[in-house]
Amino acid sequence: MLRPICVRQARRIGGIRTYLSTRGFAGSLNLERPSPFPPIEQSLHSAVPEFVSSDWNSPTLANKIAIRDGSTGETRTFSDHHTSMTNVASALHYEYMLKPDDTVALFSPNNIDYLPICLAVGMCGSKVAPINPLSTVDELSKILERSFTKILFAHAKLLPVALEAASKCDGVEHVVVIPDVESDPDIAHGTVNFESLSKFIHSEPLTESVKAVHHHVKDIQNHPWLLPYSSGTTGLPKGVCLSHGNMLSNLLQMDGNELITTSGRFDLETFCSLVQEHKPERAHLVPPIILGLGKHPVVDNYDLSSIKMIISAAAPLGLETETMTKKRLGTNIKQAWGMSELSPLGTLNSDFNARTASVGPLMPSTYGKILDVDTGKSLGPNEPGELLIKGPQVMMGYLNDTEKTEECLSDRGWLRTGDLSYYDEDGYFYITDRIKEMIKVRAFQVAPAELEELILNNEHVQDVAVVQIPDEESGELPRAYVVLKPSADLKEVTEEYLKDWVKERVSPYKRIEGGVVFTDAIPKSASGKILRRVLRDQVKEEFV
CATH class of the missing domain: 3.40.50.12780 (ANL, N-terminal domain)
Structure with missing residues (x-):
């Protein structure tokens, strides 16, 4: 029988999970940040x-x-x-x-x-x-x-x-x-x-719904419904178990209206035409589209004045892009932040007091705290560290994966997000970087481990590490650092060869469009773990 792994039920045999406290799952209770919004109704009785x-x-x-x-x-x-x-x-x-x-x-x-x-x-x-x-x-x-x-x-x-x-x-x-x-x-x-x-x-x-879902209130909270696959903070894609209760909580934290969508491939001119025709007041967009609205000349050919608010999510929105698009369209832009493990929202700016560059305050009935990455100590306002979230929208766990669940979800319900963040004196959160290894390409998640596993299957490759490089249009792009086998023919195994080889085997957004860098060795720790931080530091120096 398949059941989602819930950390409250999971027990490791032979040992106490002392790493939970050393990784900051406990923290100081007095520095937990509550949501400024009224709490949602907790007694959920329907699926x-x-x-x-x-x-x-x-x-x-x-x-x-x-x-x-x-x-x-x-x-x-x-x-x-x-x-x-x-x-x-x-x-x-x-x-x-x-x-x-x-x-x-x-x-x-x-x-x-x-x-x-x-x-x-x-x-x-x-x-x-x-x-x-x-x-x-x-x-x-x-x-x-x-x-x-x-x-x-x-x-x-x-x-x-x-x-x-x-x-x-x-x-x-x-x-x-x-x-x-x-x-x-x-x-x-x-x-x-x-x-x-x-x-x-x-x-x-x-x-x-069948009785298994709603026979008791606890069934609503614990019965899985959605199973999106996410790489979470690290590693290969894992099934995120979201219960009816998780999703109901996030629905109560939001509301909606008639939806206009497109089933075809996204095209900026088509998007502008639909806005002009149907005159929506709100648009839920990702940063690459917002960048297009701010810079592309085709936008001048259409009337987009109906849009009063753009909600940006799925990837960080740069301050320059936000400011430029606001000025061009005469609209407001607010950011939200979340992840699959949060059903998916964790923070959201309100329409009336959105702050530029901030992803907003916590959602209703949600708590957050910032922990020092090295010590696990709870931090106060304006001190950057890892963001942890606790609330009714936090996932049940990863499907059939106790170990990965325990790495990011504590017994007290705190979810490690892997994001570096801080909050100001008024409780507005700012995402500054990512501890996690995920690469965001046009708001799609790309797991370095997945690409590394693929590239290692190439007969000419001895070792590889994948990190992100910045890109104005896509946000980020994957770049592969590759160690070739001594037998590899350097005239045959070129950057274009490897890029094309990967291109044939992955989705478009997973292609290594950030390039291939041939190197003599991949930086690793004593235990053999890839030190991506070293490679990311090299990338930062390159793009200064």
């Missing part, structure tokens, strides 16, 4: 599907557009969402015998049916693993295996990759194809058409 959809069939919302695809023109009303959610849930429950311990993977770009699929899986008490649509066959198959996926939902545009990956995983029993309105409606033999699920009729339809 996410019921909570989210409670008024979707009401006279106020039923016929109102819930989501619009700017690429295809498709729309869904709230009533459409509710019907699709319950029909798909019934089909999964009755026809495909989906159980509370099963996993469903969702491999799709932005799609107007994405939400009801996720909620339908939640109604069955199962886990849904959303997977980056840029994933390669190898990347997808690894996640399917590690998550023990039983059913794979795949968009028609991604079907060749999905089918090849699924063929490598014995646990995948069905592939459900989400049709593409712009291509041939016929689907591959042996697959299931999503429309047959969305129109499924049963004499006793599943209209609420």
